[in-house]
Amino acid sequence: MKARKAAELFDITGQVALVTGASSGLGRHFAQVLAANGAATVLVARRAERLAELKMMIDCEGGRALAIEADVLDRDAMTRVFEAAEQAFGTVTILINNAGVAHGGRAVELSEAEWRQVLGTDLDAVFFWAQEAARRMIAAGKRGAVVNIASILGLAVAKGTIAYATAKAGVIQITKALAIELAFKGVRVNAIAPGYIMTELNREYLEGDGAKMTRDIPVGRFGQERDLDGVLLLLVSEAGSYLAGATIVVDGGHILGLRGT
Numbered sequence: 001m002k003a004r005k006a007a008e009l010f011d012i013t014g015q016v017a018l019v020t021g022a023s024s025g026l027g028r029h030f031a032q033v034l035a036a037n038g039a040a041t042v043l044v045a046r047r048a049e050r051l052a053e054l055k056m057m058i059d060c061e062g063g064r065a066l067a068i069e070a071d072v073l074d075r076d077a078m079t080r081v082f083e084a085a086e087q088a089f090g091t092v093t094i095l096i097n098n099a100g101v102a103h104g105g106r107a108v109e110l111s112e113a114e115w116r117q118v119l120g121t122d123l124d125a126v127f128f129w130a131q132e133a134a135r136r137m138i139a140a141g142k143r144g145a146v147v148n149i150a151s152i153l154g155l156a157v158a159k160g161t162i163a164y165a166t167a168k169a170g171v172i173q174i175t176k177a178l179a180i181e182l183a184f185k186g187v188r189v190n191a192i193a194p195g196y197i198m199t200e201l202n203r204e205y206l207e208g209d210g211a212k213m214t215r216d217i218p219v220g221r222f223g224q225e226r227d228l229d230g231v232l233l234l235l236v237s238e239a240g241s242y243l244a245g246a247t248i249v250v251d252g253g254h255i256l257g258l259r260g261t
Contacts, residue, residue: 009239013038015144016089017236018081020072020129021099023050025199026149029225030096030232035063037233040089043067044081045099064089072099072125082132093144094236095133097126097171100149107162115163122167127174134178134187143186145236148175150193152251156258168193172247179245188244190235195251197223218253 017034021027023045035041035058043051043065051067058065066088070077085092100122103114130146137144153161154168171191178189196213198206206213206222214221231248234240249255 006239010233010237011038012094012233012237015039015093015236016042016085016091017094017096018042018044018085018092018133019096019098020044020125022054023047025201026194026197026225026228027096027098028054029199029228030098031065032058033229033232034094034096034236035065036061039094039236040064041066042081042085042089042092044070044072046071072129073120075128078129078132082136086136091136091140091142091144092133093137093142095129095144095146096232096236097129097146097148099125100167102161102164104160106160110163118163119167119170122164123170123174126171130174130178130189134182134185134189137187138182138185144188145240146178146182146187146189147232147235148189148191150175150191150247152193152195152249152255152258154193155247155249156255158258175247176245183244188235188240190240190243190245191247192228192231192235193247193249193251194228195223195249195254197225197228199225216254216257217251218256221252223250223252 017039019027019031022031022043031041031043043054045051048069055065055067068081068084070081101118103118126148148171150171151168153165154172157165175189175191228250231250
């Protein structure tokens with residue numbers, strides 16, 4: 001059998017990708033990477049102006065994008081998003097479940113409303129959007145991939161992160177459970193567990209008070225958004241065709257120390 005080149009293995013031309021939380025941070029970056037590698041990309045978030053800006057950028061770079069304002073907690077909006085995507089590009093074959101919120105403060109101070117908000121966005125929405133995507137892929141006879149964005153805090157906790165860490169641990173279990181049921185139907189479900197990745201949302205903190213954490217990261221630095229490009233493309237392309245139910249940690253080795261605490 002002739003060896004395949006990387007360009008062939010990682011090719012996602014003709015795929016339709018949907019990215020939640022696409023208006024900023026990792027979601028914005030993921031959308032750009034997928035579009036740059038050939039996928040028609042559906043951008044979903046609550047900030048319409050940011051989405052419109054990103055769509056224009058992708059269009060100007062020769063890609064195809066559709067921007068849809070929606071809250072991932074709104075099930076009716078979710079249905080509307082998938083229907084609009086299908087009308088514009090066809091069945092969504094790549095879902096990046098990226099939308100999420102965090103919180104600060106200790107467990108005894110966490111309000112019920114904040115707990116519900118974090119679990120609803122970071123866990124419940126992940127399941128329902130994956131469920132909807134899978135249903136539609138199967139109905140259309142399409143093979144595809146769901147990538148859930150977890151966190152190293154789903155594998156090892158830190159103080160002040162109880163709701164977020166609980167949700168991300170759940171995301172890892174949802175990934176495994178969905179993979180068992182969906183892989184034989186052609187829908188692969190995997191997860192990425194990033195460590196501390198520098199984005200526009202956390203840059204000020206990580207360059208300030210949080211900078212000391214790099215002492216606990218074996219590679220000696222925080223991650224950059226581009227550090228996730230390879231694993232993202234692996235999980236959504238033919239290169240990752242035998243991966244199902246996996247959670248790939250991308251953290252510069254940080255979790256090695258966290259697991260010892």
